[in-house]
Amino acid sequence: MKKKIDIGQVLDALGDPTRRAILERLSERPHSVSGLATPLGVTLTAIGQHLQVLEESGLARTEKVGRVRTCSLDFAGLAALEKWIQERRSLWDKKLDQLGKLLDEE
């Protein structure tokens, strides 16, 4: 049973610039926690906290093997976001359509 994704959580997670930076790096390739922390100039702890948010929102996955936690992208969160936008876009398109017809009738 695939995990249900809360679009509110996704948008909250994406609202933070540091988390966005983490995702940008993860979109290149997987990284360790320290591999993420160093270039961002924050502590390991801070990264750990962000990773928790990213995992809960379905934007990242992590797996600890040995003493290294390897972090990578999770596509579920962004797929949900894509769906959310498309739902809204079709709604707006419909509204625009109605508006167009109104204008035509005049």
Next chain:
Amino acid sequence: MKKKIDIGQVLDALGDPTRRAILERLSERPHSVSGLATPLGVTLTAIGQHLQVLEESGLARTEKVGRVRTCSLDFAGLAALEKWIQERRSLWDKKLDQLGKLLDEE
């Protein structure tokens, strides 16, 4: 010259639940400031502040005529978000593709 949209601003704006609620209502139809405030249980001032954020990020438009400010959706912000996601998705697809090839070669 069309206003340049900062995807960071868009995501920041969408990170707040009240602003998301405002956008949901605006996606039905335009509203006045008080028309937005009343059902959300916040003050006019609060809505005004959120509207400023939404306008600056390209998610909403407002126009004041007489004493009423009418607020509606601005599609620019969401179009930018759609584009942002698609850029990333194609990047990930490419990565997944490379991964697939690697696995094939083994």
Next chain:
DNA sequence: AAAATACTGAAGTTTGTACTTGACAATCAG
């Protein structure tokens, strides 16, 4: 076994921002 590496957990600090209050401005209705 000792030292180094990679991370975790609990706790505290600090800053940003969501929200309010209260006074004011402008418009519209009677």
Next chain:
DNA sequence: CTGATTGTCAAGTACAAACTTCAGTATTTT
């Protein structure tokens, strides 16, 4: 003109969350 409606401005409050420190655990290296 008066009073009611609609919104704005300047300031202040409060709380969440981003971040740090420091002490501890588990793993790997020498």
